[in-house]
Amino acid sequence: MSTVSNFTERFNLFLYRQHIRKLGPTEIEMAREWCLALIRREHPGFTEAEIDAYYENLIHIKYIAVDEWTRRMS
Numbered sequence: 418m419s420t421v422s423n424f425t426e427r428f429n430l431f432l433y434r435q436h437i438r439k440l441g442p443t444e445i446e447m448a449r450e451w452c453l454a455l456i457r458r459e460h461p462g463f464t465e466a467e468i469d470a471y472y473e474n475l476i477h478i479k480y481i482a483v484d485e486w487t488r489r490m491s
Contacts, residue, residue, distance in 0.1 A: 440448070452475070456468050463471065 449472075453468060453472060456463070456471055460468070460471070
């Protein structure tokens with residue numbers, strides 16, 4: 418299972434890099450600001466440190482492949 422998980426992480430990183438490569442610095446900053454504004458709107462009680470931590474957690478998501486057949490048969 419760790420081999421599949423390792424593959425999905427590497428594959429998702431590859432896809433992420435392919436999409437990010439197409440963006441310029443201005444577009445990347447706009448996306449970051451938009452995301453931070455959304456977090457501020459949806460979580461008005463958060464401090465700036467909490468907002469930054471929430472954003473960092475969003476961009477560092479661990480992907481896990483699910484074997485649907487095994488899950489259903491267990």
